[in-house]
Amino acid sequence: MEQIVLSVEYNGRRLNVWREDAHGYNRFFVTPLCVLDTSSIKCVHDKYSRENQNVFSFYVQLWDQEAAKTVQLALEEKEIEVKASDIIPLPMQMVHVNRDDIISEITVDGRWRSYQGQPNGLLFELGVNRKTFCEDMVSDAKADPESFLARTKLHFEFTMFVGEQSFRNLNITGSTVLKSKFFAELVNDYSNKNGIVYLQSDDVNKLARDIYRSLAVQDYVTDDYIPTRHEAQIVNELLNEIKGQQILSTQLSSEDWDSVFWNDLFSRPDIQTEYFNNVISYDDGTKHFKYDETKDKIFRGKLEDRFAKESFKSRSGGGGFSFNGFGLNAQGGKQDGKKDNKEFINETETQNTNIVSKDELESFIDYNNAHVKWTGTKFEAKGLNLHRINTKAMQTSSEIFYKRVVTTKLATTQELPIQAEPKYSTAYNNAIDPIYFEVLQKAINKTNEKLEELSNQIIKNARNLKALESRHFSLEENVNKNVNAMEKLKSKQKAINGYFCQGTVFRNGTKYTKITYLHKPEEAIIKCDFDNNL
Structure with missing residues (x-):
């Protein structure tokens, strides 16, 4: 494990957090909780004990999911992503409960217990001589656990490997x-x-x-x-x-x-290949293989001469392959533990036959793990x-x-005080763990930042809207002006098209065109006729 990477306040105490990089992912180890479970406290009669027949029994809570979630939240605040299942108590090896005062009516079982199963809680027992005193202990522990733990001086001890000492x-x-x-x-x-x-x-x-x-x-x-x-x-x-x-x-x-x-x-493989090609011939007509025992003996003799007799005996395995009877001979090293050779004999042939089919030969090769194959030729x-x-x-x-x-590894023994549950602790007063306030404050700050950002955006949008309205009014005014101008043009055009008449007059022998504008349509006939006669 590395050095402490984080210290988290939880239920009025500090939990230290260590990181371990193992097998490609991170795990985080945390200080055990060591909380007295008051609901589990009771005085029982131990009929199996001769000395202390009254037993003060209680559970010590070493871990819970709330602690894991609190540590997970604190790690996330440090931008460290981790699953709650990868946050566990320290890798304790052996555990027990102990106390400083040894001269009293309370007897502590000092034997170490294995913690390999890593349960969240462990049951512990204290031997008490008198039943009435045992019952008083139960009453005191339930009524005021904090004072009870301070008076009895109970603490939790555990061993763990913290370093590795010997090297080779x-x-x-x-x-x-x-x-x-x-x-x-x-x-x-x-x-x-x-x-x-x-x-x-x-x-x-x-x-x-x-x-x-x-x-x-x-x-x-x-x-x-x-x-x-x-x-x-x-x-x-x-x-x-x-x-x-x-x-x-x-x-x-x-x-x-x-x-x-x-x-x-x-x-x-080279010897097997040479052997098969020497002692076995293929009849293309019958599609069968024929084993030649004489060639087998000749091949073995040459092989023995080739590798020298001493070397041959020590390296040959005692005879190798033999197709006489279609199978390994009795001296073949690979024969032991196998099925009887008779399973490979063609039922229609006798055991001494030297002719086998292709399927039988391939079965023989596979059965004996031979490093050869038949190519067809x-x-x-x-x-x-x-x-x-x-x-x-x-x-x-x-x-x-x-x-x-x-x-070798170094082992160390650590000691932790047993704590009262939060609801009984005067130092805790049911306060919420600070990490949650930190997270809440961080969320509030983010919300305020977002609100401020939205407010600035609203102001900006309002300004843009006002500018658009001003431009709209200006455009509307221009439109109205253009409409009025168009109306005037239409009126003038109407006057030109509907309220004038045209006539021709002669003065001093010269022809003139005369246009008379009328104010009323009913005057058109009279005026125009009159003017045209001028």
């Missing part, structure tokens, strides 16, 4: 790996002139474990023991350091195959993922892997 430095070097028997076998029997050996994933894992265990056995006397939980992690990290380059078995040359580690020589090796390990480089390395491992 693991430094795996070239000289370290030479202590591994499996590594020595790889170097002596399988590595080529360049120190290269090829391993499957399971064998790389086996090598990592063997190197680690060789180291652990060597240093067991002088160093602290490393727990199993660390061992798996160390082996996995060591495996990543030594696993080397990954390569497909199909990329290996015939010489490279001699550097591939196999528990059973006949398990090598020949047998080919199945592709396997291998790891190229450089044993020479490992032997000469000054540091292959280094890790500092914590082997």
